[in-house]
Amino acid sequence: MKCGYVALIGKPNVGKSTLLNSVIGEKIAIVTEKPQTTRNRIIGIKNLPDAQIIFVDTPGIHKPRHKLGEFMVKEAHQAMDMVDLIVFMVEPQSPSEGEFSIIEKLKKINKPVILAINKIDTVSKQSLLPLIDSYKDLYSFKEIIPISALKNDGVERLIERVIYYIPESPKLYPEDMLTDQAERFLVSEFIREKVMKYTYDEIPYSVAVEIENWEESEKLLRIGANIYVEREGQKIIIIGKKGERLKKIAQEARLEIERFLQTKVFLEVWVKVRKKWRQRDMLLKSLGY
Numbered sequence: 001m002k003c004g005y006v007a008l009i010g011k012p013n014v015g016k017s018t019l020l021n022s023v024i025g026e027k028i029a030i031v032t033e034k035p036q037t038t039r040n041r042i043i044g045i046k047n048l049p050d051a052q053i054i055f056v057d058t059p060g061i062h063k064p065r066h067k068l069g070e071f072m073v074k075e076a077h078q079a080m081d082m083v084d085l086i087v088f089m090v091e092p093q094s095p096s097e098g099e100f101s102i103i104e105k106l107k108k109i110n111k112p113v114i115l116a117i118n119k120i121d122t123v124s125k126q127s128l129l130p131l132i133d134s135y136k137d138l139y140s141f142k143e144i145i146p147i148s149a150l151k152n153d154g155v156e157r158l159i160e161r162v163i164y165y166i167p168e169s170p171k172l173y174p175e176d177m178l179t180d181q182a183e184r185f186l187v188s189e190f191i192r193e194k195v196m197k198y199t200y201d202e203i204p205y206s207v208a209v210e211i212e213n214w215e216e217s218e219k220l221l222r223i224g225a226n227i228y229v230e231r232e233g234q235k236i237i238i239i240g241k242k243g244e245r246l247k248k249i250a251q252e253a254r255l256e257i258e259r260f261l262q263t264k265v266f267l268e269v270w271v272k273v274r275k276k277w278r279q280r281d282m283l284l285k286s287l288g289y
């Protein structure tokens, strides 16, 4: 039996959460087309007959501009320290500043690293070979594996190689466990994903979601959630004309929650202003960051 922890690291938006969901076969990490969607470390457990892989999805490594950003980058760095293997994900483009700085960090921690070149569905096969060569020059990766997390291409081979590099060990988690995230956290994330989907500029990043109320009865789960923003103007935008935008956000989130929890859900959301919450330690803590 093999079992070990594997960190998914890389710049924001390279497809780490997409890969996690694809491997686990359930949506446990939210995905948007916007960078810096993931804020916390999220564990996803892949159970196979003779292996258990514990993936740790991380926020993208970037230069933080506020305390929330600092928390996010710290989450990624801590994940790298706790794992047996690192999967470093990149886009199918020449390495640049962001990749160089992550490689510097990799050199310091000295753990086996697999390079996964993602989104190969967007480039030609010929362009991959020179790219693989340029990465070979930068670091002694154990493997370099081109994949498409979205199209599930190359993912099986990646899993195979991951199993090869994790230690012999009994399973660390029960077999029916997919994630260590509580249902409430996942629900708040589904809501945040929909807010991010329907808002632009600074707003997606100024949003935090808190579950305030959770009442389960036989046939219905009642959930009350607060969507926090930093300014009054942002609140007005999220609510939208005659509440249209907020309605759409809540409706899509509810469908996703119902699908995930397999139960009927009554979802109520309120938008509230918490000035500069991304900069204030106390507020960050109270929102789980």
Ligand code: GDP
Pocket: 010, 011, 012, 013, 014, 015, 016, 017, 018, 019, 030, 031, 032, 033, 034, 035, 036, 037, 038, 060, 118, 119, 120, 121, 122, 147, 148, 149, 150, 151
């Ligand atoms: P993360 O920030 O690294 O977790 O990236 P996400 O998983 O949130 O994905 C960012 C964006 O890239 C989303 O719009 C995904 O749909 C897209 N994406 C992820 N993997 C692939 C892929 O293999 N091919 C393509 N074309 N897009 C992808």
Ligand code: MG
Pocket: 016, 017, 018, 029, 030, 037, 038, 058, 059, 060
């Ligand atoms: Mg992510």
